[in-house]
Amino acid sequence: xxxxxxxxxxxxxxxxxxxxxxxxxxxxxxxxxxxxxxxxxxxxxxxxxxxxxxxxxxxxxxxxxxxxxxxxxxxxxxxxxxxxxxxxxxxxxxxxxxxxxxxxxxxxxxxxxxxxxxxxxxxxxxxxxxxxxxxxxxxxxxxxxxxxxxxxxxxxxxxxxxxxxxxxxxxxxxxxxxxxxxxxxxxxxxxxxxxxxxxxxxxxxxxxxxxxxxxxxxxxxxxxxxxxxxxxxxxxxxxxxxxxxxxxxxxxxxxxxxxxxxxxxxxxxxxxxxxxxxxxxxxxxxxxxxxxxxxxxxxxxxxxxxxxxxxxxxxxxxxxxxxxxxxxxxxxxxxxxxxxxxxxxxxxxxxxxxxxxxxxxxxxxxxxxxxxxxxxxxxxxxxxxxxxxxxxxxxxxxxxxxxxxxxxxxxxxxxxxxxxxxxxxxxxxxxxxxxxxxxxxxxxxxxxxxxxxxxxxxxxxxxxxxxxx
Ligand SMILES: Cc1cc2nc3c(=O)[nH]c(=O)nc-3n(C[C@H](O)[C@H](O)[C@H](O)COP(=O)(O)OP(=O)(O)OC[C@H]3O[C@@H](n4cnc5c(N)ncnc54)[C@H](O)[C@@H]3O)c2cc1C
Numbered sequence: 001x002x003x004x005x006x007x008x009x010x011x012x013x014x015x016x017x018x019x020x021x022x023x024x025x026x027x028x029x030x031x032x033x034x035x036x037x038x039x040x041x042x043x044x045x046x047x048x049x050x051x052x053x054x055x056x057x058x059x060x061x062x063x064x065x066x067x068x069x070x071x072x073x074x075x076x077x078x079x080x081x082x083x084x085x086x087x088x089x090x091x092x093x094x095x096x097x098x099x100x101x102x103x104x105x106x107x108x109x110x111x112x113x114x115x116x117x118x119x120x121x122x123x124x125x126x127x128x129x130x131x132x133x134x135x136x137x138x139x140x141x142x143x144x145x146x147x148x149x150x151x152x153x154x155x156x157x158x159x160x161x162x163x164x165x166x167x168x169x170x171x172x173x174x175x176x177x178x179x180x181x182x183x184x185x186x187x188x189x190x191x192x193x194x195x196x197x198x199x200x201x202x203x204x205x206x207x208x209x210x211x212x213x214x215x216x217x218x219x220x221x222x223x224x225x226x227x228x229x230x231x232x233x234x235x236x237x238x239x240x241x242x243x244x245x246x247x248x249x250x251x252x253x254x255x256x257x258x259x260x261x262x263x264x265x266x267x268x269x270x271x272x273x274x275x276x277x278x279x280x281x282x283x284x285x286x287x288x289x290x291x292x293x294x295x296x297x298x299x300x301x302x303x304x305x306x307x308x309x310x311x312x313x314x315x316x317x318x319x320x321x322x323x324x325x326x327x328x329x330x331x332x333x334x335x336x337x338x339x340x341x342x343x344x345x346x347x348x349x350x351x352x353x354x355x356x357x358x359x360x361x362x363x364x365x366x367x368x369x370x371x372x373x374x375x376x377x378x379x380x381x382x383x384x385x386x387x388x389x390x391x392x393x394x395x396x397x398x399x400x401x402x403x404x405x406x407x408x409x410x411x412x413x414x415x416x417x418x419x420x421x422x423x424x425x426x427x428x429x430x431x432x433x434x435x436x437x438x439x440x441x442x443x444x445x446x447x448x449x450x451x452x453x454x455x456x457x458x459x460x461x462x463x464x465x466x467x468x469x
Contacts, residue, residue, distance in 0.1 A: 077149025083429025117148020
């Protein structure tokens with residue numbers, strides 16, 4: 001596909017469409033839009049221009065313009081993606097949703113929030129809480145990712161074990177199609193089976209099918225009681241073996257996370273705070289919530305007993321905000337903390353059936369030993385979702401790329417052997433396009449390509465992401 005390269009005349013046209021204040025061309029100002037959170041220069045590229053529309057009509061005008069000119073459009077939320085999904089690797093313009101950041105309605109009767117995409121997930125959670133309501137989505141990046149980005153990537157996060165991924169909370173979407181048409185699917189109806197379920201095709205489409213400009217989010221009553229357990233184990237395998245036992249004990253925990261010893265030590269270093277039993281082999285972090293104190297207490301007692309019966313060194317229970325925060329800070333610091341050990345790394349996001357987690361971690365350990373590299377792991381154990389991170393450390397560029405590619409090849413092969421998939425929540429973006437194409441059934445790949453062609457016949461929406469160019 002030959003795309004049009006943006007020139008000075010084009011910039012004038014964009015300014016005429018959405019105003020000079022909403023068009024950025026200066027390199028120093030565009031620099032922050034040239035990357036996401038993938039820590040590798042190979043996944044960076046300067047945009048030709050950045051546009052900051054203020055409303056859906058402006059998004060539509062830009063899309064119509066880009067479709068006529070054959071200019072790639074890369075929608076962007078908070079830029080916290082871990083798959084180079086919001087990077088203009090094939091040229092074109094960045095369409096940042098940061099100025100569309102209004103909560104339009106909180107409906108206490110139907111338990112809905114209607115909002116624009118450019119609001120941070122943390123602000124969504126707090127706004128719901130102020131109304132005594134609960135938005136269950138909770139990626140570790142909540143303070144910097146946008147709700148629109150969460151929808152576009154179908155973000156998972158800590159509470160997905162009990163409440164599901166972002167898709168579970170989305171009941172309606174307004175979308176600007178690649179040709180500029182504005183269309184709404186769904187809304188506040190809790191049930192609606194008219195037509196195809198386009199909403200859940202758009203959720204997780206990573207900006208390749210359209211621009212999400214308005215979202216109907218389902219809220220829930222705020223759980224009154226919450227308790228978090230921090231459970232250290234001497235050995236990683238002991239910790240991970242306990243996960244299927246908890247998941248089959250008749251309780252659905254809100255969160256069930258794990259951290260291996262390297263991740264614990266990295267977080268301790270990053271936070272500059274002593275963590276309990278930080279020389280242990282692994283932590284399990286488990287949260288339960290509910291409407292009565294007795295329910296929460298009885299659930300955490302059952303989980304605590306399962307852990308102690310299965311080699312836990314100790315069970316710490318936090319049932320107040322301060323100790324809750326301390327525990328979650330350690331877990332949420334994982335990605336940032338690893339940067340202190342190795343500024344460049346390759347964070348993976350594999351997912352396997354929960355019962356196969358112990359085997360998956362065994363395989364990762366074998367691969368790390370075989371290639372003599374460090375691969376710290378942490379993640380959403382209750383979802384079978386493991387973030388294993390290959391560290392570059394002091395390797396030169398060439399050795400690093402050879403090592404990373406060889407390690408990834410073996411990790412992905414092991415994951416598919418274990419009936420897993422290469423990304424549980426971070427997405428395919430640009431980073432995993434090749435690997436996905438290699439492992440996905442060709443007929444399934446054909447269906448994906450047909451969907452893309454139906455939405456975006458000119459392939460201008462985030463080209464080269466999810467599917468090969
Ligand atoms: C420290 C850290 C912790 C993280 N923890 C988690 C976690 O627990 N769970 C998890 O799932 N992810 C996690 N992530 C990854 C990331 O935060 C999520 O993928 C998040 O949903 C991305 O949101 P964003 O607003 O930053 O999107 P961006 O990075 O800006 O974009 C991501 C993708 O969505 C598309 N997009 C963005 N907005 C729109 C829109 N309005 N319309 C159409 N397409 C759009 C982009 O084109 C791109 O393909 C983490 C990242 C970091 C750095």
